[in-house]
Amino acid sequence: MKNEQTLLFLSQLEEIIKDRHDNPSEKSYTSSLFEKGINKVAQKVGEEAVEVVIEAMDDNMDLFLNESADLLYHYLILLRAKGVELADVVEVLAERHKK
Numbered sequence: 001m002k003n004e005q006t007l008l009f010l011s012q013l014e015e016i017i018k019d020r021h022d023n024p025s026e027k028s029y030t031s032s033l034f035e036k037g038i039n040k041v042a043q044k045v046g047e048e049a050v051e052v053v054i055e056a057m058d059d060n061m062d063l064f065l066n067e068s069a070d071l072l073y074h075y076l077i078l079l080r081a082k083g084v085e086l087a088d089v090v091e092v093l094a095e096r097h098k099k
């Protein structure tokens with residue numbers, strides 16, 4: 001996937017997550033996570049991060065990539081639950097880059 005496609009997809013996923021937050025659906029795992037509240041969302045990010053660390057120390061690239069995807073997806077949910085966007089985090093990075 002090219003850089004532009006990656007950014008476009010992340011942006012689309014972020015929009016879907018926002019929609020699941022604003023218009024909850026019973027069938028949606030994303031909506032059910034928002035329902036459980038910020039503590040559960042934060043806990044999921046912690047669990048997925050640990051799984052990434054474990055896979056990083058092993059040599060199964062497929063498992064590492066899958067756990068990384070779980071982490072990124074749950075992190076996007078956490079950002080939405082906190083009322084911010086990925087762009088806000090990137091802005092912080094861009095500011096650091098200027099210094």
Ligand SMILES: N=c1c2ncn([C@@H]3O[C@H](COP(=O)(O)OP(=O)(O)OP(=O)(O)O)[C@@H](O)[C@H]3O)c2ncn1[C@@H]1O[C@H](COP(=O)(O)O)[C@@H](O)[C@H]1O
Pocket residue numbers: 013016017020027028029030031044069070073
């Ligand atoms: N990218 C994902 C995605 N990645 C992981 N997951 C789900 O995240 C869950 C993580 O699994 P775990 O075993 O850690 O958790 P669990 O035991 O099911 O649940 P917990 O009790 O621990 O919370 C699984 O149910 C996965 O299906 C995802 N669920 C949805 N999406 C995307 O989110 C968008 C909205 O989907 P819905 O939530 O289905 O509306 C769509 O674009 C989906 O592709």
